[in-house]
Amino acid sequence: MSLLEINDLHVEFRLDAGTVKPVNGVSLSVEAGQTLAVVGESGSGKTATALSILRLHPTPPCHYTGGEILAGGRDLLRLPEREMRRIRGNEIAMVFQDPMTSLNPLKTVGAQIAESLRLHQGLSRSEARAQAVEALREVGIPHPEQRAGEYPHQFSGGMRQRVMIAIALACRPKILIADEPTTALDVTVQAQIMELLAALQERFGMAIVLITHDLGVVARSADQVLVMYGGRPVELAAVDDVFDGPRMPYTKALLRSMPRSDVPGGAPLDPIPGSPPNLFAPPGGCAFHPRCALAMPECATQVPPLLERAPGHSAACLLEGSP
Protein backbone atom coordinates (compact mmCIF):
# COMPACT_ATOMS: atom_id res chain seq x y z
CA MET A 1 0.00 0.00 0.00
CA SER A 2 1.38 3.37 -0.85
CA LEU A 3 2.13 5.79 1.96
CA LEU A 4 2.14 8.77 -0.32
CA GLU A 5 0.16 9.25 -3.49
CA ILE A 6 0.14 12.32 -5.70
CA ASN A 7 -2.48 12.57 -8.41
CA ASP A 8 -2.29 15.08 -11.26
CA LEU A 9 -0.63 17.84 -9.22
CA HIS A 10 -0.54 21.32 -10.78
CA VAL A 11 1.38 24.21 -9.24
CA GLU A 12 1.68 27.80 -10.46
CA PHE A 13 3.84 30.72 -9.36
CA ARG A 14 2.13 34.00 -10.16
CA LEU A 15 5.03 36.44 -10.33
CA ASP A 16 5.31 40.03 -11.53
CA ALA A 17 7.31 38.82 -14.50
CA GLY A 18 4.57 36.37 -15.50
CA THR A 19 3.07 33.07 -14.45
CA VAL A 20 5.36 30.07 -14.22
CA LYS A 21 4.01 26.53 -14.07
CA PRO A 22 6.77 24.41 -12.54
CA VAL A 23 4.58 21.36 -11.90
CA ASN A 24 2.10 20.16 -14.52
CA GLY A 25 0.24 16.95 -13.92
CA VAL A 26 2.65 15.05 -11.69
CA SER A 27 1.38 11.73 -10.34
CA LEU A 28 3.41 9.34 -8.24
CA SER A 29 3.14 6.94 -5.35
CA VAL A 30 5.66 5.54 -2.88
CA GLU A 31 5.37 2.48 -0.68
CA ALA A 32 6.79 1.79 2.75
CA GLY A 33 10.48 0.89 2.57
CA GLN A 34 10.75 2.02 -1.03
CA THR A 35 12.64 4.89 -2.64
CA LEU A 36 11.23 6.89 -5.51
CA ALA A 37 13.79 9.11 -7.23
CA VAL A 38 12.57 12.25 -8.99
CA VAL A 39 15.21 13.13 -11.58
CA GLY A 40 15.62 16.18 -13.74
CA GLU A 41 17.78 19.14 -14.65
CA SER A 42 17.48 22.66 -13.26
CA GLY A 43 14.01 24.00 -13.97
CA SER A 44 12.50 20.54 -14.47
CA GLY A 45 10.12 20.99 -11.53
CA LYS A 46 11.61 18.31 -9.30
CA THR A 47 12.23 20.51 -6.27
CA ALA A 48 8.94 22.38 -6.78
CA THR A 49 7.20 18.98 -6.62
CA ALA A 50 9.08 18.03 -3.45
CA LEU A 51 8.30 21.28 -1.66
CA SER A 52 4.62 20.99 -2.64
CA ILE A 53 4.26 17.73 -0.71
CA LEU A 54 4.77 19.63 2.56
CA ARG A 55 3.18 22.80 1.16
CA LEU A 56 6.38 24.72 1.75
CA HIS A 57 5.94 27.17 -1.12
CA PRO A 58 4.78 30.58 0.13
CA THR A 59 1.31 31.57 -1.09
CA PRO A 60 1.34 34.03 -2.84
CA PRO A 61 3.06 33.67 -5.27
CA CYS A 62 2.47 29.88 -5.24
CA HIS A 63 -0.95 28.42 -5.97
CA TYR A 64 -1.77 24.74 -5.92
CA THR A 65 -4.14 24.81 -8.86
CA GLY A 66 -5.05 21.15 -9.20
CA GLY A 67 -4.69 17.57 -8.09
CA GLU A 68 -4.34 15.92 -4.72
CA ILE A 69 -1.58 14.76 -2.38
CA LEU A 70 -2.78 11.80 -0.32
CA ALA A 71 -1.03 10.69 2.85
CA GLY A 72 -2.55 8.91 5.83
CA GLY A 73 -6.01 9.02 4.22
CA ARG A 74 -6.07 12.81 3.88
CA ASP A 75 -5.53 15.22 1.00
CA LEU A 76 -2.71 17.47 2.21
CA LEU A 77 -3.68 20.20 -0.22
CA ARG A 78 -7.00 20.60 1.57
CA LEU A 79 -5.81 20.55 5.19
CA PRO A 80 -5.85 23.74 7.26
CA GLU A 81 -2.37 25.14 7.93
CA ARG A 82 -2.66 24.21 11.63
CA GLU A 83 -3.02 20.50 10.81
CA MET A 84 -0.32 20.72 8.17
CA ARG A 85 2.07 21.90 10.88
CA ARG A 86 1.36 18.72 12.82
CA ILE A 87 2.40 16.66 9.81
CA ARG A 88 5.62 18.50 8.90
CA GLY A 89 8.62 17.02 10.67
CA ASN A 90 6.37 14.41 12.24
CA GLU A 91 4.69 12.10 9.72
CA ILE A 92 6.52 13.59 6.78
CA ALA A 93 10.01 15.03 7.16
CA MET A 94 12.43 16.67 4.82
CA VAL A 95 16.21 16.80 4.34
CA PHE A 96 17.53 19.72 2.31
CA GLN A 97 20.56 20.05 0.07
CA ASP A 98 22.64 22.52 2.01
CA PRO A 99 23.02 21.63 5.69
CA MET A 100 24.82 24.92 6.41
CA THR A 101 21.91 27.14 5.47
CA SER A 102 19.16 24.88 6.78
CA LEU A 103 20.43 24.60 10.35
CA ASN A 104 20.01 27.45 12.84
CA PRO A 105 23.53 28.75 13.58
CA LEU A 106 22.46 30.15 16.97
CA LYS A 107 21.10 26.93 18.50
CA THR A 108 22.95 23.82 19.55
CA VAL A 109 22.26 20.82 17.35
CA GLY A 110 20.76 19.01 20.36
CA ALA A 111 18.23 21.82 20.84
CA GLN A 112 17.33 21.70 17.14
CA ILE A 113 16.59 17.98 17.30
CA ALA A 114 14.73 18.36 20.61
CA GLU A 115 12.53 21.10 19.13
CA SER A 116 10.50 18.74 16.97
CA LEU A 117 10.33 16.08 19.69
CA ARG A 118 8.86 18.54 22.18
CA LEU A 119 6.47 20.02 19.65
CA HIS A 120 5.17 16.83 18.08
CA GLN A 121 5.58 14.24 20.80
CA GLY A 122 5.04 16.43 23.85
CA LEU A 123 8.27 15.29 25.49
CA SER A 124 9.64 17.21 28.45
CA ARG A 125 12.83 19.21 28.08
CA SER A 126 14.99 16.49 29.62
CA GLU A 127 13.30 13.63 27.77
CA ALA A 128 13.70 15.47 24.48
CA ARG A 129 17.35 16.15 25.23
CA ALA A 130 18.02 12.46 25.96
CA GLN A 131 16.19 11.48 22.77
CA ALA A 132 18.21 14.02 20.78
CA VAL A 133 21.43 12.35 21.95
CA GLU A 134 20.02 8.98 20.82
CA ALA A 135 19.09 10.48 17.46
CA LEU A 136 22.68 11.67 16.97
CA ARG A 137 23.95 8.23 17.91
CA GLU A 138 21.66 6.60 15.31
CA VAL A 139 23.13 8.69 12.51
CA GLY A 140 26.67 7.69 13.48
CA ILE A 141 27.93 10.86 15.15
CA PRO A 142 30.72 9.96 17.59
CA HIS A 143 30.45 11.23 21.21
CA PRO A 144 26.78 12.23 20.83
CA GLU A 145 26.41 13.43 24.44
CA GLN A 146 29.11 16.02 23.90
CA ARG A 147 28.20 16.85 20.28
CA ALA A 148 24.56 17.57 21.15
CA GLY A 149 25.75 20.66 23.03
CA GLU A 150 27.74 22.03 20.06
CA TYR A 151 26.72 24.45 17.30
CA PRO A 152 26.44 23.70 13.56
CA HIS A 153 29.68 25.55 12.67
CA GLN A 154 31.57 23.05 14.84
CA PHE A 155 30.53 20.20 12.50
CA SER A 156 31.97 19.21 9.11
CA GLY A 157 29.71 19.21 6.05
CA GLY A 158 29.10 15.46 6.25
CA MET A 159 28.40 15.60 9.98
CA ARG A 160 25.98 18.50 9.46
CA GLN A 161 24.07 16.45 6.92
CA ARG A 162 23.91 13.66 9.53
CA VAL A 163 22.45 16.20 11.96
CA MET A 164 19.84 17.16 9.34
CA ILE A 165 18.94 13.50 8.96
CA ALA A 166 18.77 13.10 12.75
CA ILE A 167 16.33 16.03 12.95
CA ALA A 168 14.25 14.66 10.09
CA LEU A 169 14.06 11.17 11.58
CA ALA A 170 13.65 12.15 15.25
CA CYS A 171 9.86 11.72 15.18
CA ARG A 172 10.06 8.53 13.07
CA PRO A 173 8.34 9.92 9.97
CA LYS A 174 6.63 7.49 7.62
CA ILE A 175 7.76 9.53 4.65
CA LEU A 176 11.12 11.24 4.11
CA ILE A 177 11.60 13.77 1.35
CA ALA A 178 15.28 14.22 0.55
CA ASP A 179 16.08 17.11 -1.80
CA GLU A 180 19.59 16.59 -3.24
CA PRO A 181 20.78 15.33 0.17
CA THR A 182 24.33 14.58 -0.98
CA THR A 183 24.91 17.12 -3.75
CA ALA A 184 26.86 19.55 -1.56
CA LEU A 185 29.10 16.78 -0.21
CA ASP A 186 32.38 15.28 -1.34
CA VAL A 187 32.12 11.93 -3.08
CA THR A 188 33.53 9.82 -0.22
CA VAL A 189 31.22 11.59 2.25
CA GLN A 190 28.30 11.21 -0.16
CA ALA A 191 28.88 7.46 -0.12
CA GLN A 192 28.77 7.46 3.69
CA ILE A 193 25.50 9.44 3.81
CA MET A 194 23.86 7.21 1.19
CA GLU A 195 24.81 4.09 3.16
CA LEU A 196 23.37 5.70 6.29
CA LEU A 197 20.05 6.59 4.63
CA ALA A 198 19.74 3.06 3.25
CA ALA A 199 20.44 1.52 6.67
CA LEU A 200 17.92 3.79 8.41
CA GLN A 201 15.32 3.08 5.76
CA GLU A 202 15.75 -0.64 6.27
CA ARG A 203 15.43 -0.20 10.02
CA PHE A 204 12.42 2.12 10.14
CA GLY A 205 10.73 1.20 6.85
CA MET A 206 10.06 4.72 5.73
CA ALA A 207 9.21 5.68 2.19
CA ILE A 208 11.78 8.03 0.63
CA VAL A 209 11.21 10.55 -2.15
CA LEU A 210 14.71 11.35 -3.39
CA ILE A 211 15.12 14.48 -5.49
CA THR A 212 18.34 14.43 -7.52
CA HIS A 213 19.98 15.38 -10.79
CA ASP A 214 22.58 12.63 -10.41
CA LEU A 215 21.84 9.44 -12.33
CA GLY A 216 24.57 7.61 -10.43
CA VAL A 217 22.81 8.33 -7.14
CA VAL A 218 19.56 7.13 -8.72
CA ALA A 219 21.13 3.89 -9.90
CA ARG A 220 22.54 3.26 -6.45
CA SER A 221 19.49 3.98 -4.31
CA ALA A 222 16.17 4.12 -6.17
CA ASP A 223 13.48 1.46 -6.62
CA GLN A 224 11.28 3.62 -8.85
CA VAL A 225 12.24 6.61 -10.99
CA LEU A 226 10.20 9.58 -12.15
CA VAL A 227 11.93 11.64 -14.86
CA MET A 228 10.80 15.26 -15.15
CA TYR A 229 11.43 17.73 -17.95
CA GLY A 230 10.20 21.30 -18.28
CA GLY A 231 7.73 20.93 -15.40
CA ARG A 232 6.16 17.72 -16.65
CA PRO A 233 6.58 14.06 -15.75
CA VAL A 234 7.93 12.32 -18.85
CA GLU A 235 8.80 8.80 -17.69
CA LEU A 236 7.97 6.66 -14.66
CA ALA A 237 9.20 3.12 -14.15
CA ALA A 238 11.22 0.71 -12.02
CA VAL A 239 14.88 1.70 -11.88
CA ASP A 240 16.12 -1.17 -14.07
CA ASP A 241 13.54 -0.42 -16.74
CA VAL A 242 14.53 3.24 -16.88
CA PHE A 243 18.23 2.42 -17.31
CA ASP A 244 17.86 -0.66 -19.54
CA GLY A 245 14.89 0.31 -21.66
CA PRO A 246 14.11 4.02 -21.50
CA ARG A 247 11.13 4.95 -23.69
CA MET A 248 11.10 8.75 -23.65
CA PRO A 249 13.70 10.25 -26.04
CA TYR A 250 14.81 12.69 -23.31
CA THR A 251 15.65 9.87 -20.90
CA LYS A 252 17.47 8.01 -23.67
CA ALA A 253 19.46 11.10 -24.69
CA LEU A 254 20.29 11.94 -21.08
CA LEU A 255 21.67 8.46 -20.41
CA ARG A 256 23.71 8.56 -23.62
CA SER A 257 25.12 12.04 -22.92
CA MET A 258 26.40 11.31 -19.42
CA PRO A 259 30.16 11.12 -18.99
CA ARG A 260 30.80 7.83 -17.15
CA SER A 261 33.62 6.87 -14.85
CA ASP A 262 33.27 3.17 -15.72
CA VAL A 263 33.71 3.63 -19.47
CA PRO A 264 37.08 4.48 -21.09
CA GLY A 265 37.40 7.93 -22.62
CA GLY A 266 38.47 8.66 -26.16
CA ALA A 267 35.27 8.72 -28.16
CA PRO A 268 33.42 12.04 -28.22
CA LEU A 269 30.43 12.21 -25.91
CA ASP A 270 26.94 12.31 -27.32
CA PRO A 271 25.45 15.55 -25.98
CA ILE A 272 21.87 16.78 -26.11
CA PRO A 273 21.84 19.93 -28.27
CA GLY A 274 20.36 23.19 -27.00
CA SER A 275 19.43 24.08 -23.43
CA PRO A 276 16.70 23.08 -20.98
CA PRO A 277 13.51 25.15 -21.53
CA ASN A 278 12.88 28.53 -20.00
CA LEU A 279 9.80 28.14 -17.78
CA PHE A 280 8.74 31.72 -18.47
CA ALA A 281 8.42 30.88 -22.16
CA PRO A 282 8.02 27.10 -22.41
CA PRO A 283 7.90 25.61 -25.88
CA GLY A 284 4.48 24.48 -27.11
CA GLY A 285 3.62 20.78 -27.27
CA CYS A 286 6.24 18.47 -25.81
CA ALA A 287 8.76 20.60 -23.89
CA PHE A 288 11.61 18.44 -25.24
CA HIS A 289 10.72 18.73 -28.94
CA PRO A 290 13.18 21.57 -29.78
CA ARG A 291 16.07 19.32 -28.64
CA CYS A 292 14.66 15.96 -29.73
CA ALA A 293 16.31 14.19 -32.66
CA LEU A 294 13.10 12.24 -33.33
CA ALA A 295 10.65 15.16 -33.14
CA MET A 296 7.70 15.12 -35.57
CA PRO A 297 5.62 18.17 -36.60
CA GLU A 298 2.83 17.29 -34.16
CA CYS A 299 5.30 17.30 -31.23
CA ALA A 300 5.30 21.11 -31.40
CA THR A 301 1.56 21.36 -30.84
CA GLN A 302 0.42 18.30 -28.88
CA VAL A 303 1.38 17.68 -25.28
CA PRO A 304 1.97 13.93 -25.05
CA PRO A 305 0.15 12.34 -22.11
CA LEU A 306 2.06 10.15 -19.65
CA LEU A 307 0.61 6.72 -20.44
CA GLU A 308 1.48 3.21 -19.37
CA ARG A 309 3.35 1.64 -22.30
CA ALA A 310 4.30 -1.62 -20.60
CA PRO A 311 3.33 -2.97 -17.20
CA GLY A 312 4.62 -0.48 -14.64
CA HIS A 313 6.37 1.65 -17.27
CA SER A 314 4.86 4.99 -18.29
CA ALA A 315 6.25 7.45 -20.82
CA ALA A 316 5.04 10.70 -22.35
CA CYS A 317 5.94 10.62 -26.04
CA LEU A 318 3.86 10.72 -29.23
CA LEU A 319 6.24 8.20 -30.81
CA GLU A 320 4.91 5.65 -28.36
CA GLY A 321 1.42 6.26 -29.80
CA SER A 322 -1.49 8.14 -28.29
CA PRO A 323 -4.74 6.70 -26.93
Added chain:
Amino acid sequence: MAEPLLSLRHVRKEFSSKVVAVDDVSFDVHPGETLGLVGESGCGKTTLTRLILRLVEASGGEIWFDGRELLGLRQKELLAVREDMQVVLQDPYASLNPRMRVGEIVAEPLVTHGRVRRRSAAARERVAELLDAVGLEAGSQDRFPHEFSGGQRQRIGIARALALEPKLVICDEPVSALDVSIQAQIINLMKRLQAERGLTYLFVSHDLSIMRQIATRVAVMNLGRIVELAGTETLFTAPRHPYTHSLLSAAPVADPKVERTRRRIVLKGDPPSPADPPSGCSFHTRCPAARAECSATRPPLAPQESPGHTAACLFPVSDVAALT
Protein backbone atom coordinates in the same frame (compact mmCIF):
# COMPACT_ATOMS: atom_id res chain seq x y z
CA MET B 1 59.43 13.19 -25.34
CA ALA B 2 59.30 16.95 -25.83
CA GLU B 3 60.16 19.30 -23.00
CA PRO B 4 57.28 19.76 -20.59
CA LEU B 5 55.31 22.98 -21.08
CA LEU B 6 54.72 23.33 -17.35
CA SER B 7 56.86 21.90 -14.57
CA LEU B 8 56.21 22.19 -10.86
CA ARG B 9 59.03 21.39 -8.45
CA HIS B 10 58.39 21.10 -4.70
CA VAL B 11 55.72 23.78 -4.78
CA ARG B 12 54.43 24.72 -1.36
CA LYS B 13 51.83 27.15 -0.04
CA GLU B 14 51.18 27.94 3.59
CA PHE B 15 48.37 30.18 4.66
CA SER B 16 48.74 32.04 7.96
CA SER B 17 51.76 29.85 8.77
CA LYS B 18 49.53 26.95 9.88
CA VAL B 19 47.49 25.65 6.99
CA VAL B 20 49.62 23.95 4.38
CA ALA B 21 47.29 24.08 1.36
CA VAL B 22 49.84 22.78 -1.13
CA ASP B 23 52.67 20.62 0.15
CA ASP B 24 55.69 19.62 -1.94
CA VAL B 25 53.87 19.23 -5.24
CA SER B 26 55.90 18.30 -8.33
CA PHE B 27 54.60 17.28 -11.74
CA ASP B 28 55.03 18.01 -15.46
CA VAL B 29 52.43 18.88 -18.06
CA HIS B 30 53.45 18.04 -21.61
CA PRO B 31 52.45 19.99 -24.72
CA GLY B 32 49.11 18.92 -26.14
CA GLU B 33 48.04 16.76 -23.21
CA THR B 34 45.34 17.21 -20.59
CA LEU B 35 46.58 16.69 -17.07
CA GLY B 36 43.63 16.08 -14.78
CA LEU B 37 43.83 17.13 -11.15
CA VAL B 38 41.22 15.39 -9.05
CA GLY B 39 40.48 15.64 -5.34
CA GLU B 40 37.85 16.53 -2.77
CA SER B 41 37.07 19.99 -1.43
CA GLY B 42 39.93 21.48 0.54
CA CYS B 43 42.60 19.25 -1.03
CA GLY B 44 44.39 22.27 -2.49
CA LYS B 45 43.60 21.80 -6.18
CA THR B 46 42.21 25.29 -6.73
CA THR B 47 45.02 26.88 -4.69
CA LEU B 48 47.47 25.05 -6.92
CA THR B 49 45.96 26.60 -10.07
CA ARG B 50 46.17 30.04 -8.46
CA LEU B 51 49.83 29.50 -7.63
CA ILE B 52 50.58 28.64 -11.25
CA LEU B 53 48.74 31.75 -12.44
CA ARG B 54 50.45 33.69 -9.65
CA LEU B 55 47.16 35.00 -8.39
CA VAL B 56 48.43 33.73 -5.04
CA GLU B 57 52.14 33.78 -4.19
CA ALA B 58 53.78 30.44 -3.43
CA SER B 59 55.69 29.89 -0.19
CA GLY B 60 58.34 27.78 -1.87
CA GLY B 61 59.37 25.69 -4.85
CA GLU B 62 59.72 26.40 -8.56
CA ILE B 63 57.19 26.67 -11.37
CA TRP B 64 58.68 26.43 -14.87
CA PHE B 65 56.50 27.43 -17.81
CA ASP B 66 57.74 27.36 -21.39
CA GLY B 67 61.37 27.62 -20.30
CA ARG B 68 60.95 30.35 -17.67
CA GLU B 69 60.67 30.16 -13.92
CA LEU B 70 57.52 32.03 -12.92
CA LEU B 71 57.89 32.57 -9.19
CA GLY B 72 60.89 34.87 -9.65
CA LEU B 73 59.32 37.03 -12.37
CA ARG B 74 58.40 40.67 -11.82
CA GLN B 75 54.83 41.81 -12.52
CA LYS B 76 55.74 43.25 -15.93
CA GLU B 77 57.44 40.06 -17.09
CA LEU B 78 54.54 38.09 -15.72
CA LEU B 79 52.09 39.98 -17.92
CA ALA B 80 53.93 38.74 -21.00
CA VAL B 81 53.88 35.13 -19.75
CA ARG B 82 50.18 35.30 -19.02
CA GLU B 83 49.44 35.74 -22.73
CA ASP B 84 50.35 32.09 -23.06
CA MET B 85 48.50 30.94 -19.97
CA GLN B 86 44.77 31.51 -19.61
CA VAL B 87 42.04 30.27 -17.31
CA VAL B 88 38.43 29.04 -17.52
CA LEU B 89 36.61 29.28 -14.21
CA GLN B 90 33.89 27.20 -12.63
CA ASP B 91 30.98 29.56 -12.25
CA PRO B 92 29.88 31.03 -15.58
CA TYR B 93 27.56 33.36 -13.67
CA ALA B 94 30.22 34.93 -11.46
CA SER B 95 33.11 34.99 -13.93
CA LEU B 96 31.54 37.27 -16.57
CA ASN B 97 31.04 40.96 -15.78
CA PRO B 98 27.25 41.49 -16.01
CA ARG B 99 27.66 45.10 -17.13
CA MET B 100 29.90 44.35 -20.10
CA ARG B 101 28.67 43.18 -23.48
CA VAL B 102 29.90 39.80 -24.66
CA GLY B 103 32.02 41.47 -27.36
CA GLU B 104 33.87 43.54 -24.75
CA ILE B 105 34.33 40.55 -22.45
CA VAL B 106 35.91 38.40 -25.14
CA ALA B 107 38.00 41.31 -26.52
CA GLU B 108 39.31 42.38 -23.11
CA PRO B 109 42.43 40.18 -23.07
CA LEU B 110 43.26 41.39 -26.60
CA VAL B 111 42.91 45.01 -25.51
CA THR B 112 44.88 44.50 -22.29
CA HIS B 113 47.77 42.98 -24.21
CA GLY B 114 47.65 45.66 -26.90
CA ARG B 115 46.66 43.37 -29.77
CA VAL B 116 43.59 45.39 -30.81
CA ARG B 117 41.98 48.67 -29.83
CA ARG B 118 38.80 48.69 -27.81
CA ARG B 119 35.66 48.77 -29.98
CA SER B 120 37.72 48.67 -33.19
CA ALA B 121 36.65 46.83 -36.32
CA ALA B 122 39.59 44.48 -35.81
CA ALA B 123 38.35 43.64 -32.33
CA ARG B 124 34.86 42.86 -33.60
CA GLU B 125 36.23 40.69 -36.34
CA ARG B 126 38.46 38.71 -33.99
CA VAL B 127 35.66 38.30 -31.44
CA ALA B 128 33.34 37.04 -34.18
CA GLU B 129 35.93 34.38 -35.10
CA LEU B 130 36.29 33.33 -31.47
CA LEU B 131 32.53 33.15 -30.89
CA ASP B 132 32.18 31.07 -34.01
CA ALA B 133 34.89 28.70 -32.76
CA VAL B 134 32.95 28.05 -29.56
CA GLY B 135 29.60 27.66 -31.34
CA LEU B 136 28.00 31.04 -30.65
CA GLU B 137 26.52 33.41 -33.24
CA ALA B 138 28.52 36.51 -34.14
CA GLY B 139 25.46 38.57 -33.17
CA SER B 140 26.04 37.54 -29.55
CA GLN B 141 28.67 40.30 -29.30
CA ASP B 142 26.14 43.01 -28.59
CA ARG B 143 24.28 41.11 -25.91
CA PHE B 144 24.84 40.89 -22.15
CA PRO B 145 25.78 37.74 -20.18
CA HIS B 146 22.35 37.48 -18.52
CA GLU B 147 20.79 36.79 -21.91
CA PHE B 148 22.66 33.49 -22.11
CA SER B 149 22.16 30.09 -20.49
CA GLY B 150 24.83 28.55 -18.24
CA GLY B 151 26.29 26.44 -21.05
CA GLN B 152 26.43 29.41 -23.42
CA ARG B 153 28.12 31.53 -20.75
CA GLN B 154 30.77 28.88 -20.33
CA ARG B 155 31.33 29.05 -24.10
CA ILE B 156 31.86 32.81 -23.72
CA GLY B 157 34.39 32.13 -20.95
CA ILE B 158 36.21 29.67 -23.22
CA ALA B 159 36.23 32.19 -26.11
CA ARG B 160 37.80 34.76 -23.78
CA ALA B 161 40.44 32.25 -22.66
CA LEU B 162 41.34 31.48 -26.28
CA ALA B 163 41.51 35.12 -27.43
CA LEU B 164 45.29 35.39 -26.98
CA GLU B 165 45.97 31.95 -28.48
CA PRO B 166 47.49 30.65 -25.26
CA LYS B 167 49.59 27.52 -25.01
CA LEU B 168 48.15 26.43 -21.67
CA VAL B 169 44.56 26.72 -20.48
CA ILE B 170 43.92 26.08 -16.80
CA CYS B 171 40.35 24.85 -16.38
CA ASP B 172 39.00 24.93 -12.83
CA GLU B 173 35.84 22.79 -12.66
CA PRO B 174 34.62 24.19 -16.00
CA VAL B 175 31.51 22.00 -16.25
CA SER B 176 30.58 21.43 -12.59
CA ALA B 177 27.99 24.21 -12.51
CA LEU B 178 26.27 22.98 -15.69
CA ASP B 179 23.31 20.67 -16.18
CA VAL B 180 24.15 17.09 -17.08
CA SER B 181 22.80 17.43 -20.62
CA ILE B 182 25.07 20.46 -21.19
CA GLN B 183 28.28 19.03 -19.70
CA ALA B 184 28.86 16.75 -22.67
CA GLN B 185 28.51 19.70 -25.09
CA ILE B 186 31.24 21.65 -23.30
CA ILE B 187 33.57 18.66 -22.93
CA ASN B 188 33.28 17.88 -26.64
CA LEU B 189 33.92 21.54 -27.45
CA MET B 190 37.04 21.62 -25.27
CA LYS B 191 38.38 18.41 -26.83
CA ARG B 192 37.76 19.74 -30.34
CA LEU B 193 39.47 23.06 -29.59
CA GLN B 194 42.41 21.21 -28.09
CA ALA B 195 42.84 19.09 -31.22
CA GLU B 196 42.43 22.05 -33.59
CA ARG B 197 44.69 24.46 -31.73
CA GLY B 198 47.21 22.18 -30.06
CA LEU B 199 46.18 23.40 -26.61
CA THR B 200 47.50 22.00 -23.35
CA TYR B 201 45.02 21.73 -20.49
CA LEU B 202 45.45 21.53 -16.76
CA PHE B 203 41.96 20.34 -15.89
CA VAL B 204 40.77 20.49 -12.30
CA SER B 205 37.65 18.58 -11.26
CA HIS B 206 36.19 16.64 -8.40
CA ASP B 207 34.18 14.57 -10.89
CA LEU B 208 35.80 11.29 -11.86
CA SER B 209 33.46 10.57 -14.76
CA ILE B 210 34.44 13.84 -16.43
CA MET B 211 38.09 13.16 -15.70
CA ARG B 212 38.01 9.80 -17.44
CA GLN B 213 36.50 11.36 -20.54
CA ILE B 214 38.92 14.29 -20.91
CA ALA B 215 42.25 13.62 -19.21
CA THR B 216 45.38 12.11 -20.74
CA ARG B 217 46.89 11.60 -17.28
CA VAL B 218 45.39 12.13 -13.85
CA ALA B 219 46.95 13.35 -10.60
CA VAL B 220 45.01 12.60 -7.41
CA MET B 221 45.36 15.15 -4.62
CA ASN B 222 44.64 14.66 -0.95
CA LEU B 223 45.33 17.25 1.73
CA GLY B 224 47.73 19.34 -0.30
CA ARG B 225 49.74 16.46 -1.78
CA ILE B 226 49.73 14.43 -4.94
CA VAL B 227 49.10 10.86 -3.77
CA GLU B 228 48.89 9.14 -7.15
CA LEU B 229 49.64 10.04 -10.75
CA ALA B 230 49.12 7.82 -13.79
CA GLY B 231 47.82 7.61 -17.33
CA THR B 232 44.02 7.91 -17.21
CA GLU B 233 43.24 4.29 -18.09
CA THR B 234 45.83 2.98 -15.63
CA LEU B 235 44.49 5.19 -12.87
CA PHE B 236 40.90 4.04 -13.44
CA THR B 237 41.61 0.36 -14.00
CA ALA B 238 44.72 -0.33 -11.89
CA PRO B 239 45.01 2.27 -9.13
CA ARG B 240 47.42 1.54 -6.27
CA HIS B 241 46.71 4.17 -3.62
CA PRO B 242 43.87 3.27 -1.20
CA TYR B 243 42.58 6.86 -1.46
CA THR B 244 42.21 6.53 -5.23
CA HIS B 245 40.47 3.18 -4.74
CA SER B 246 38.10 4.88 -2.28
CA LEU B 247 37.28 7.75 -4.62
CA LEU B 248 36.55 5.36 -7.48
CA SER B 249 34.47 3.14 -5.26
CA ALA B 250 32.49 6.06 -3.81
CA ALA B 251 31.50 7.57 -7.15
CA PRO B 252 28.15 6.10 -8.10
CA VAL B 253 27.87 4.66 -11.60
CA ALA B 254 24.72 5.25 -13.65
CA ASP B 255 23.86 1.58 -13.93
CA PRO B 256 21.71 -0.10 -11.28
CA LYS B 257 23.10 -3.59 -12.04
CA VAL B 258 26.68 -2.43 -11.58
CA GLU B 259 25.71 -0.61 -8.40
CA ARG B 260 24.07 -3.71 -6.88
CA THR B 261 27.06 -5.95 -7.46
CA ARG B 262 30.11 -3.75 -6.98
CA ARG B 263 32.37 -3.97 -3.98
CA ARG B 264 32.24 -0.72 -2.13
CA ILE B 265 34.72 0.85 0.25
CA VAL B 266 32.88 2.92 2.81
CA LEU B 267 35.31 5.10 4.70
CA LYS B 268 34.92 5.73 8.41
CA GLY B 269 35.02 9.19 9.89
CA ASP B 270 35.52 12.64 8.46
CA PRO B 271 38.18 13.96 6.13
CA PRO B 272 40.88 15.54 8.35
CA SER B 273 41.11 19.32 8.52
CA PRO B 274 43.96 20.92 6.52
CA ALA B 275 44.60 23.09 9.61
CA ASP B 276 45.35 19.98 11.63
CA PRO B 277 46.68 17.34 9.23
CA PRO B 278 47.48 13.86 10.54
CA SER B 279 51.07 12.77 10.96
CA GLY B 280 52.62 10.44 8.40
CA CYS B 281 50.39 9.60 5.44
CA SER B 282 47.57 12.14 5.23
CA PHE B 283 45.06 9.37 4.49
CA HIS B 284 45.96 6.97 7.30
CA THR B 285 43.12 8.12 9.62
CA ARG B 286 40.50 6.93 7.10
CA CYS B 287 42.45 4.24 5.26
CA PRO B 288 40.99 0.72 5.56
CA ALA B 289 44.47 -0.79 5.04
CA ALA B 290 46.47 1.50 7.34
CA ARG B 291 49.19 -0.08 9.49
CA ALA B 292 51.20 1.33 12.39
CA GLU B 293 53.98 2.64 10.11
CA CYS B 294 51.51 4.78 8.17
CA SER B 295 51.05 7.24 11.00
CA ALA B 296 54.82 7.65 11.44
CA THR B 297 56.21 7.84 7.91
CA ARG B 298 55.09 10.13 5.14
CA PRO B 299 55.38 8.06 1.95
CA PRO B 300 56.99 9.69 -1.10
CA LEU B 301 55.58 9.25 -4.63
CA ALA B 302 57.18 5.98 -5.74
CA PRO B 303 57.17 4.35 -9.20
CA GLN B 304 54.69 1.51 -9.76
CA GLU B 305 54.73 -1.24 -12.41
CA SER B 306 53.42 0.65 -15.43
CA PRO B 307 55.68 3.39 -16.74
CA GLY B 308 54.80 6.88 -15.54
CA HIS B 309 52.65 5.54 -12.70
CA THR B 310 53.57 6.81 -9.24
CA ALA B 311 51.80 6.42 -5.90
CA ALA B 312 52.56 7.73 -2.42
CA CYS B 313 51.73 4.70 -0.30
CA LEU B 314 53.88 2.44 1.89
CA PHE B 315 51.66 -0.55 1.14
CA PRO B 316 50.10 -0.03 -2.31
CA VAL B 317 46.96 -2.06 -3.00
CA SER B 318 46.16 -3.74 -6.32
CA ASP B 319 42.95 -5.51 -5.44
CA VAL B 320 40.07 -3.44 -4.15
CA ALA B 321 38.85 -6.49 -2.19
CA ALA B 322 41.68 -5.88 0.27
CA LEU B 323 39.94 -2.64 1.26
CA THR B 324 36.31 -3.74 1.57
